[in-house]
Amino acid sequence: MKGIDIRIAEIASPLGRVRDLRLGIGRVGSGTWDEPVGPTPCPSPTALRDWDRRLLARYKPFYMPLCDLCCLCTYGKCDLSGGKRGACGITLEAQQSRIVLLAACIGAATHTSHARELVEYLIARNGRTYPIDPGGLSVELRMPIAELVCGVRPETLGDLETVLEYCEEQVVHLLSATHTGQEGDPIDFESKVLHTGMIDHTAMEVADVAQISALDFPKADPGAALVELGIGAVDAEKPVILVVGHNVPPAAAILDHLAASGLEGSVEVTGICCTAIDMSRRSRAAKIVGPISWQLRYIRSGIPDLVVVDEQCVRADIFEEATRAGLPVIATSSKNCIGLPDRTSDPSDELVADLVSGAVPGVLVLDPEKVGEVAVRVAVERRPLRPEVPALDVAAAAEACRGCGACAEACPAESEIPAAMQAAGQGETGALGALLASCVGCGRCEDACPQGIEVHRLIAASCDACDRFAIRTGRGPIQDVEIREVGGPLVLGEIPGVVAFVGCANYLEGGEEVAEMVTEFAKRRFVVCTSGCAAMAAAMHHDEEGLTPYERFSGRFEAGGVVNVGSCVSNAHISGAAVKIASIFAKRNLSGNYAEVADYVYNRVGAVGVAWGAMSQKAASIAAGFWRLGIPVVVGPHGAKYRRMLLGRADRDEDWTVRDRRTGDDVYVGPVPEHLFIAAETKEEAMALIAKLAMRPNDTSRGRSIKISHYIDLHQHCYGRMPDDLHRFIRTPADIPVMQKDRILPLLEANGWIERPIPDPTLLPQEVSR
Amino acid sequence: MTRIRPAQPAMMGGTKTATPIERPSVLSALVRRAKRPLLVVGHRALRARGNGEREIDLLARAALAAGIPVAATGDAGPALQAAGLEPAICTSAMNLGGLLADPGWPGVDDQGPHDVIFVAGLVYALEWTLLSGLRHAPSHPVTVSLSPAFEPHASFSVPNLAWPAWRALIAEGFGLEGPA
Numbered sequence A: 001m002k003g004i005d006i007r008i009a010e011i012a013s014p015l016g017r018v019r020d021l022r023l024g025i026g027r028v029g030s031g032t033w034d035e036p037v038g039p040t041p042c043p044s045p046t047a048l049r050d051w052d053r054r055l056l057a058r059y060k061p062f063y064m065p066l067c068d069l070c071c072l073c074t075y076g077k078c079d080l081s082g083g084k085r086g087a088c089g090i091t092l093e094a095q096q097s098r099i100v101l102l103a104a105c106i107g108a109a110t111h112t113s114h115a116r117e118l119v120e121y122l123i124a125r126n127g128r129t130y131p132i133d134p135g136g137l138s139v140e141l142r143m144p145i146a147e148l149v150c151g152v153r154p155e156t157l158g159d160l161e162t163v164l165e166y167c168e169e170q171v172v173h174l175l176s177a178t179h180t181g182q183e184g185d186p187i188d189f190e191s192k193v194l195h196t197g198m199i200d201h202t203a204m205e206v207a208d209v210a211q212i213s214a215l216d217f218p219k220a221d222p223g224a225a226l227v228e229l230g231i232g233a234v235d236a237e238k239p240v241i242l243v244v245g246h247n248v249p250p251a252a253a254i255l256d257h258l259a260a261s262g263l264e265g266s267v268e269v270t271g272i273c274c275t276a277i278d279m280s281r282r283s284r285a286a287k288i289v290g291p292i293s294w295q296l297r298y299i300r301s302g303i304p305d306l307v308v309v310d311e312q313c314v315r316a317d318i319f320e321e322a323t324r325a326g327l328p329v330i331a332t333s334s335k336n337c338i339g340l341p342d343r344t345s346d347p348s349d350e351l352v353a354d355l356v357s358g359a360v361p362g363v364l365v366l367d368p369e370k371v372g373e374v375a376v377r378v379a380v381e382r383r384p385l386r387p388e389v390p391a392l393d394v395a396a397a398a399e400a401c402r403g404c405g406a407c408a409e410a411c412p413a414e415s416e417i418p419a420a421m422q423a424a425g426q427g428e429t430g431a432l433g434a435l436l437a438s439c440v441g442c443g444r445c446e447d448a449c450p451q452g453i454e455v456h457r458l459i460a461a462s463c464d465a466c467d468r469f470a471i472r473t474g475r476g477p478i479q480d481v482e483i484r485e486v487g488g489p490l491v492l493g494e495i496p497g498v499v500a501f502v503g504c505a506n507y508l509e510g511g512e513e514v515a516e517m518v519t520e521f522a523k524r525r526f527v528v529c530t531s532g533c534a535a536m537a538a539a540m541h542h543d544e545e546g547l548t549p550y551e552r553f554s555g556r557f558e559a560g561g562v563v564n565v566g567s568c569v570s571n572a573h574i575s576g577a578a579v580k581i582a583s584i585f586a587k588r589n590l591s592g593n594y595a596e597v598a599d600y601v602y603n604r605v606g607a608v609g610v611a612w613g614a615m616s617q618k619a620a621s622i623a624a625g626f627w628r629l630g631i632p633v634v635v636g637p638h639g640a641k642y643r644r645m646l647l648g649r650a651d652r653d654e655d656w657t658v659r660d661r662r663t664g665d666d667v668y669v670g671p672v673p674e675h676l677f678i679a680a681e682t683k684e685e686a687m688a689l690i691a692k693l694a695m696r697p698n699d700t701s702r703g704r705s706i707k708i709s710h711y712i713d714l715h716q717h718c719y720g721r722m723p724d725d726l727h728r729f730i731r732t733p734a735d736i737p738v739m740q741k742d743r744i745l746p747l748l749e750a751n752g753w754i755e756r757p758i759p760d761p762t763l764l765p766q767e768v769s770r
Numbered sequence B: 001m002t003r004i005r006p007a008q009p010a011m012m013g014g015t016k017t018a019t020p021i022e023r024p025s026v027l028s029a030l031v032r033r034a035k036r037p038l039l040v041v042g043h044r045a046l047r048a049r050g051n052g053e054r055e056i057d058l059l060a061r062a063a064l065a066a067g068i069p070v071a072a073t074g075d076a077g078p079a080l081q082a083a084g085l086e087p088a089i090c091t092s093a094m095n096l097g098g099l100l101a102d103p104g105w106p107g108v109d110d111q112g113p114h115d116v117i118f119v120a121g122l123v124y125a126l127e128w129t130l131l132s133g134l135r136h137a138p139s140h141p142v143t144v145s146l147s148p149a150f151e152p153h154a155s156f157s158v159p160n161l162a163w164p165a166w167r168a169l170i171a172e173g174f175g176l177e178g179p180a
C-alpha cells in the first residue's frame, strides 16, 4: 500500500530542531492507532547523531588495529602506523572505525536481504494481505522496533515491504560512507555503526515476525516445545537430510513435503545453525545437530544422505567436503550458489535421477517447494546406497605426526595438538579426543599439516560425544503481560537484570561455558534470554540431574527464566522487549521516538548482551543495535578481533552525570553501565562484568543492593578479592547489601565516599520536567 | 636482527614488528631501565607447563624480585595471591588497555603513567589486540611481551619458545637465577 509520503529536511519544534523528518500517513496500518509520530520516523544516517554522540562521549573507542595497512583503493597500500595518514588523508583510527562500519553494513545487509527473500516468498505463498500475528492475543505491540524506528505499525505481510524499503535505502547510504574520501572522523563512522545496528534490528524483526506469522512458529509462547538437539538424537537408520544455514523456506518446504506425502517420521530432517532452530519452530520432528562448528564433523560422520544449503555461515568448502563424503548437494540461495548449475527449471524427476545416480554432484535450485520435493526423494532413494564410513584407525593415522607444531600455530583455539597427536600415535587417544570440547571445527589444522594428517577428523574420531539434549525451541516475542509483570521490578532493579546470550560459536574454551553462565544467572534470578548458536550451546550441557537449562528453568520472561527467542533474527525480540518496557510499562510513545526511548532503556533497563562466541559480521551489527539502545555487550576473547572496544572511564567523575528530569540538576550517578562493548578473557571475568554492567542510574536502593551483592560475589569468585570500585556504585547507605556492611563501610571511608541523590535520570535536555 | 614469525603466523600486523628478546641481558636491560613499569598477567599463565610448573609462579617471583606492580586479568588474581603477590589492580585486559592508552591516567598507584608495560599470560589473540591498541596509543608506552609466543605488536617480545628455554630466559632476565 502506498500512501502519502512527506519528507521535511529540517523544522524547528518545541523539542528542538528536527532534521530529516519523514511522514508516511496511510502507508501502513489500519488507522486504529492514534499515537503521535515522534521526531525521527525513518531516521536518516544523521538524524540520531546527537544521541550517538552523547553515548560515544562516555564510551570512547579503544582501537586495536588488526592491520596497520589499508588496501581499499589503488592509492594504497598505505601504512597508517605511527600517526601517518593514508594517501586519501585518513587516519588509523578512522580506518578502524571504517572497517567496523563495513562489517556492520555486511551484517545489516545480510539480515535485510534475508528478510526481503523471506517476505517475498511468504507473500507469494500466503498473499500480500496475510495478517501479521507474532503473538496472538498476548501481543498487541507486535513490532516494537519497526514502530520505534519507522513510526509505522505493520499489519500485513505487504506492509513489511515498506519497512524493508527503508532498511535497504539506509544500508546503501551507510555502505557508501565507507568509500574512499567520505567520512574521515572516527566518531562519525561510529555513529553510523550505531545507525547500522538499529537498521539491522529493524530488518531482523521483519524477518522473524514474517516467518512466525506465516509459517506457524510458536507465537510468543513461553511453553514452546522442548525439541531434540545433538548428533545422538539422530536416527541414522532412516534417510537423513542435513540442512545448513539461516533462511528457512527450503527446510520448511522439506518438512511440508514430508507431511504432504505421508512420510513424516520416516525421514530425519537435521539442521546446523539457525535454519535448524527455525525448522524446529515449525515441526517438533526436526532435529538440531548443533551450531556452525559442527559442519565438518557431521558431514564426515557418515550419517547424512544429502546436504541442502541455504545462506549465511555455511562453510565455503561445503560442496567439496560433501562430495568427498559422497553426499549430493542442493544449493538453494541466490547468495550462495557454490558454483553449481542452475537447475531450477528442470523437472523434479530429472533432478532426483541425477542426484541419486551421482550423474551430477550437486545442483542449484532456487525454488523452495521444488527443493522440498527433490530433497526428500533423493534422501529416501540414496539411503540404501549410503556408503559405510570405515572405522578410522586413529593411532595408525597419528603415527605420521612429526610434532612440527604447524597445526597448533594454525589453531584459533590454541589447542596443544602436537603432543596429543603424538600420544595418539602411541595408542593414547584420550588427550586428542579431549581437544574436541574447545574445537571450533574450522579445519585450519588440516590445511596446515605437512604430513597431510586429517587432524580435526582424528580429534572428532577420538571423542565419542554422541549425546542428545533438550532445547526449548524459539518462542518468538515476549508477551505484553510478561512485560507488565517484570517491567516494574526490572526498572527498579529488583530483578537484577536481563542477560541475553546471543551469537556464534567461536568459543575459546568450548560452548559449555555458555551453559554454565546461563545456569549461573538463572539461579541468580536474572531474566536470561538466548538465541541462535548460543541458544544451542546453552542446551549442550546436562546438570547433575541430567537436565539441560531449558528443562531446569521456565521459558517465561521472568526472574529465573531461560527464554530461547529463536534464531539470529529473533534477537530483535530481545531489544524489542526492552523497547516494550518503555512503551507498555512506562507508557512512553514509541512511534518515531528513538532517542527518548533509547534514553529510557539506557538509564533504566538493566539489560546486557553476551556474544561469547561472536564471529560474524552479523554479530557486529546485532551488537551495534543493542549499543544504540544503550545496552552493553560483552564478547569472548576472540571478540577483541572486532578491533575496537567502547570503554567508559569509571575514574572520570565528569563523564557520569545525568540530568534529573524533575529538577534539571546535573547529578553524578557513577559509571553505570561502565562499558558499552568489552571483551572478557574468561567466563568468570565475563560474569563479574555482566553483574556490574546490569546496574542503571534508576535502580532503587533495594534494587541496587541486590545488584551489588551479585557483583561482589562474582567479582570475588574471579579476582579473589572485593571490588575496589564499590564507592562509585553506592549512592546512599541503603544501597549497601546488609550482609556486607562491615566489609563495605571501611572501603567507602577509604575512598572519601559521600552520599548522593538518586535522580530521575536522562541524558536528554528535552526530557527535563516533561 | 632475526625476523620471527608471530606464534600464529596469520596474525601479521603491519610494516613494523617487535624486536625479539633473544638474550636474557636484553630483558634485564628493559627491566632495569623502566622507571614506572607494570606487569600485566592473564589467566593463560595458570596453565601447567613442563614438569607441572606454571608460568604464573615464575612471573610472580619475577615481579616481586624486580619490584614491579602487577595487574591481574582474567582469573590470574587468586593464583598470584597464593604465590605471595597482591596485585596492584584486578581488572579486565581491555579495561586496562583503555586506561594505559591514556597519557592522563595516573597509573595503578596514582603516581603517574607507566612507561614500560610487560604483558604475559593472556590469550594470544587478546594479547595481540591489546598490544596493537597500545602501540598506537597516545601514551606511547614501551610494551614487552613476556609470553612464550612471539607478539609482533609489542615493542619487544619473547620469541616462540618451549618451556625450558622460556623458563631460563625469564629466570635469568629477572635475575632470579644465574646463567644456566
Ligand code: SF4
Pocket (backbone or CB within 6 Å): A070, A071, A072, A073, A074, A075, A076, A077, A078, A085, A086, A087, A088, A089, A090, A180
Ligand atoms: S582508502 Fe585511503 S588509506 Fe586506504 S588505500 Fe586508499 S588512499 Fe590508502
Ligand code: SF4
Pocket (backbone or CB within 6 Å): A407, A410, A411, A412, A413, A414, A415, A417, A435, A438, A439, A440, A441, A442, A443, A444, A445, A446, A455, A456, A459
Ligand atoms: S579444527 Fe579444531 S583443532 Fe583444528 S584448527 Fe580448528 S579449532 Fe583447532
Ligand code: SF4
Pocket (backbone or CB within 6 Å): A400, A401, A402, A403, A404, A405, A406, A407, A408, A417, A418, A421, A448, A449, A450, A451, A452, A453, A455
Ligand atoms: S602439523 Fe601435522 S605433523 Fe605437525 S604436529 Fe600437527 S599433526 Fe603433527
